[in-house]
Amino acid sequence: MRDDRLERLMGFGVTVRDHLMIAHSLRGDVFGPAQRLHGATYVVDATFRADELDEHGVVVDIGWAADELREIVGALSYRNLDDEPDLEGVNTTTERLCQIIGDRLAARVSGFGGSRLTGIAVTLHESHIAWASYEVSL
Amino acid sequence: MRDDRLERLMGFGVTVRDHLMIAHSLRGDVFGPAQRLHGATYVVDATFRADELDEHGVVVDIGWAADELREIVGALSYRNLDDEPDLEGVNTTTERLCQIIGDRLAARVSGFGGSRLTGIAVTLHESHIAWASYEVSL
Amino acid sequence: MRDDRLERLMGFGVTVRDHLMIAHSLRGDVFGPAQRLHGATYVVDATFRADELDEHGVVVDIGWAADELREIVGALSYRNLDDEPDLEGVNTTTERLCQIIGDRLAARVSGFGGSRLTGIAVTLHESHIAWASYEVSL
Amino acid sequence: MRDDRLERLMGFGVTVRDHLMIAHSLRGDVFGPAQRLHGATYVVDATFRADELDEHGVVVDIGWAADELREIVGALSYRNLDDEPDLEGVNTTTERLCQIIGDRLAARVSGFGGSRLTGIAVTLHESHIAWASYEVSL
Amino acid sequence: MRDDRLERLMGFGVTVRDHLMIAHSLRGDVFGPAQRLHGATYVVDATFRADELDEHGVVVDIGWAADELREIVGALSYRNLDDEPDLEGVNTTTERLCQIIGDRLAARVSGFGGSRLTGIAVTLHESHIAWASYEVSL
Amino acid sequence: MRDDRLERLMGFGVTVRDHLMIAHSLRGDVFGPAQRLHGATYVVDATFRADELDEHGVVVDIGWAADELREIVGALSYRNLDDEPDLEGVNTTTERLCQIIGDRLAARVSGFGGSRLTGIAVTLHESHIAWASYEVSL
Numbered sequence: 001m002r003d004d005r006l007e008r009l010m011g012f013g014v015t016v017r018d019h020l021m022i023a024h025s026l027r028g029d030v031f032g033p034a035q036r037l038h039g040a041t042y043v044v045d046a047t048f049r050a051d052e053l054d055e056h057g058v059v060v061d062i063g064w065a066a067d068e069l070r071e072i073v074g075a076l077s078y079r080n081l082d083d084e085p086d087l088e089g090v091n092t093t094t095e096r097l098c099q100i101i102g103d104r105l106a107a108r109v110s111g112f113g114g115s116r117l118t119g120i121a122v123t124l125h126e127s128h129i130a131w132a133s134y135e136v137s138l
Numbered sequence: 139m140r141d142d143r144l145e146r147l148m149g150f151g152v153t154v155r156d157h158l159m160i161a162h163s164l165r166g167d168v169f170g171p172a173q174r175l176h177g178a179t180y181v182v183d184a185t186f187r188a189d190e191l192d193e194h195g196v197v198v199d200i201g202w203a204a205d206e207l208r209e210i211v212g213a214l215s216y217r218n219l220d221d222e223p224d225l226e227g228v229n230t231t232t233e234r235l236c237q238i239i240g241d242r243l244a245a246r247v248s249g250f251g252g253s254r255l256t257g258i259a260v261t262l263h264e265s266h267i268a269w270a271s272y273e274v275s276l
Numbered sequence: 277m278r279d280d281r282l283e284r285l286m287g288f289g290v291t292v293r294d295h296l297m298i299a300h301s302l303r304g305d306v307f308g309p310a311q312r313l314h315g316a317t318y319v320v321d322a323t324f325r326a327d328e329l330d331e332h333g334v335v336v337d338i339g340w341a342a343d344e345l346r347e348i349v350g351a352l353s354y355r356n357l358d359d360e361p362d363l364e365g366v367n368t369t370t371e372r373l374c375q376i377i378g379d380r381l382a383a384r385v386s387g388f389g390g391s392r393l394t395g396i397a398v399t400l401h402e403s404h405i406a407w408a409s410y411e412v413s414l
Numbered sequence: 415m416r417d418d419r420l421e422r423l424m425g426f427g428v429t430v431r432d433h434l435m436i437a438h439s440l441r442g443d444v445f446g447p448a449q450r451l452h453g454a455t456y457v458v459d460a461t462f463r464a465d466e467l468d469e470h471g472v473v474v475d476i477g478w479a480a481d482e483l484r485e486i487v488g489a490l491s492y493r494n495l496d497d498e499p500d501l502e503g504v505n506t507t508t509e510r511l512c513q514i515i516g517d518r519l520a521a522r523v524s525g526f527g528g529s530r531l532t533g534i535a536v537t538l539h540e541s542h543i544a545w546a547s548y549e550v551s552l
Numbered sequence: 553m554r555d556d557r558l559e560r561l562m563g564f565g566v567t568v569r570d571h572l573m574i575a576h577s578l579r580g581d582v583f584g585p586a587q588r589l590h591g592a593t594y595v596v597d598a599t600f601r602a603d604e605l606d607e608h609g610v611v612v613d614i615g616w617a618a619d620e621l622r623e624i625v626g627a628l629s630y631r632n633l634d635d636e637p638d639l640e641g642v643n644t645t646t647e648r649l650c651q652i653i654g655d656r657l658a659a660r661v662s663g664f665g666g667s668r669l670t671g672i673a674v675t676l677h678e679s680h681i682a683w684a685s686y687e688v689s690l
Numbered sequence: 691m692r693d694d695r696l697e698r699l700m701g702f703g704v705t706v707r708d709h710l711m712i713a714h715s716l717r718g719d720v721f722g723p724a725q726r727l728h729g730a731t732y733v734v735d736a737t738f739r740a741d742e743l744d745e746h747g748v749v750v751d752i753g754w755a756a757d758e759l760r761e762i763v764g765a766l767s768y769r770n771l772d773d774e775p776d777l778e779g780v781n782t783t784t785e786r787l788c789q790i791i792g793d794r795l796a797a798r799v800s801g802f803g804g805s806r807l808t809g810i811a812v813t814l815h816e817s818h819i820a821w822a823s824y825e826v827s828l
Contacts, residue, residue, distance in 0.1 A: 023161035039177010299575035315591010437713035453729010
């Protein structure tokens with residue numbers, strides 16, 4: 001019965017939720033009416049993964065995790081992403097925003113308990129019927 | 139024990155959910171960063187009220203209700219509300235959008251079973267931590 | 277600023293959630309494909325209202341409330357409502373099922389703290405995008 | 415068709431969500447195992463009501479509303495309510511905590527746009543299957 | 553710190569939600585009262601996975617994904633699954649329905665961007681307290 | 691296009707939800723105000739995984755799964771975890787409680803269909819904005 005497959009999934013995760021509200025437009029016929037300038041609330045779930053808990057019994061200080069996510073999300077909030085210099089030429093789809101937020105979190109992790117964390121997952125809910133996610137290993 | 143108060147609340151409601159995604163900006167210092175062009179997903183709940191059910195045992199044909207809401211919401215979707223001629227001079231706060239959608243539903247109700255309906259309530263969820271609502275009697 | 281209107285809404289509510297899974301069909305062209313035998317999970321929220329809390333600081337013993345709801349819901353669960361003698365000739369719409377469950381709860385209340393309760397509300401969620409409710413005063 | 419009843423419910427609401435995590439015990443046989451020291455996360459929804467929107471198109475500055483709720487909730491958070499001097503002799507049921515938070519919000523409202531607000535409702539979710547609420551007119 | 557394990561999970565997902573309402577009965581003593589004809593609403597989440605985004609920055613055209621899911625779900629909706637020729641001899645448990653929907657989605661994917669997709673996951677929520685899922689690689 | 695990676699994730703899961711309400715305190719400066727005696731409601735999701743369904747078409751008897759989870763959760767409910775002999779010296783963080791519940795479920799699985807199950811995942815939601823999870827292979 002023992003199976004290599006799931007052993008790889010063993011371990012812990014801790015998730016914090018925040019949100020951002022932005023305007024943007026998407027380029028490409030595939031997007032139909034979403035090619036027009038519109039906007040979205042993204043409810044953001046950021047998960048931090050580790051194989052083992054630290055000496056306090058946590059994956060990561062959840063207060064730190066929430067603050068880091070808040071800072072990354074805050075830098076994107078209440079903006080028209082079409083005008084952000086950082087995102088020039090980027091089609092800011094829900095998937096791509098997951099990746100941007102996930103990679104920014106990953107970059108910060110190296111400065112805080114990063115050596116123990118094994119991965120980060122980010123999910124952006126764009127409505128009650130659609131969401132996207134991105135998972136990166138560390 | 140019998141109490142006039144709640145008798146007034148007796149009756150039925152049926153609710154359908156839809157959503158819209160828009161860009162807009164809000165005018166007034168009170169809005170802080172939301173004065174910048176940004177956007178939102180609004181998850182919209184529209185409730186139809188009646189004292190009694192009709193001969194089929196419903197408040198209203200739920201298919202009709204969903205279609206009407208879809209049409210009203212669709213006319214606002216994937217747009218920059220700052221540029222909508224209909225909304226010129228309107229501060230499109232969540233509360234105001236509740237009212238606009240609620241009043242548009244109320245206007246349509248008169249053409250469909252309206253004589254039996256007693257009220258309409260509209261709730262717009264702008265995130266997992268904030269929502270607004272508007273209730274209108276018929 | 278004081279206003280009669282809301283004074284009538286003052287007071288307390290306590291809500292318990294349960295669910296039932298049934299088969300049924302609906303009679304009437306208005307129901308379209310739901311005229312065929314199909315089924316539903318209804319997530320049921322039952323709210324008990326009172327103007328004042330009792331000597332323990334509650335609207336109603338929440339354990340009792342949950343048990344009463346469980347019993348009423350259990351009597352309908354895992355059944356084809358088209359074949360239930362109790363429901364013969366009843367179009368078992370979501371609205372009507374709210375009323376049936378609400379009235380059965382109201383009947384039981386008289387045997388348990390009923391003299392203090394002022395109303396009961398029942399909401400049945402039939403999916404993530406549709407629900408109905410019924411409110412009865414006591 | 416026009417009906418006095420629902421006219422009384424006309425108007426607007428805006429809701430903000432927060433949460434608190436506390437320890438407490440409840441006095442009275444009716445509470446069964448909840449007489450032991452245990453605890454709860456309460457997800458708190460505070461609704462502010464008004465008949466009309468202000469000149470900015472809102473019920474209340476949502477930032478102010480969230481801050482006020484945060485302050486009230488923060489004063490109760492991460493505590494054993496059995497040891498709080500303010501709550502001595504109070505059975506801190508979910509219903510009673512709704513009232514305490516609602517009344518504290520109502521007291522603050524008088525200092526901020528209170529003259530326009532008509533009511534406050536507070537809901538505390540104690541789990542995915544139980545919640546309580548309290549509504550107070552202003 | 554780098555770890556092979558999670559690298560395998562890297563990548564993107566996009567999910568769309570729909571629902572179906574069916575009647576059925578389950579065969580086997582293990583199902584207790586669910587052996588009787590009853591029914592369910594299943595809220596269906598279908599996730600499409602890819603290692604990389606396409607040239608538009610998406611996993612898959614979300615409109616296409618929603619339409620495909622709608623078509624598969626629609627073919628099962630408002631029916632008594634006990635009478636469906638396609639499902640003859642199949643115990644239509646929540647798990648099995650996940651698999652049926654997941655495999656039907658997988659079959660369609662080959663005709664639409666299939667060469668880039670790496671997996672499909674389907675979750676069916678049968679109530680607020682129970683759900684099942686199925687994951688298939690492509 | 692075929693990819694070893696996701697093949698490892700193929701298979702089924704079934705999840706049941708329950709909850710527990712506890713008091714506790716956390717040791718370590720990192721926990722800030724949560725070092726004080728406080729409490730939490732944890733909404734618990736327990737997922738059972740299998741590569742194949744059994745002869746009835748299920749991962750596991752969902753009634754058994756719910757009962758086992760109920761028993762494990764019940765043994766922790768309405769208690770001050772700081773005083774539990776079983777948990778002496780344990781920092782009862784959300785992550786650690788996931789592990790404790792997950793390992794207790796895994797121990798019981800061996801007596802019930804365990805030879806087919808491949809893994810167990812447990813998620814504890816401590817609020818609407820934070821949760822933790824633990825996954826163990828069998």
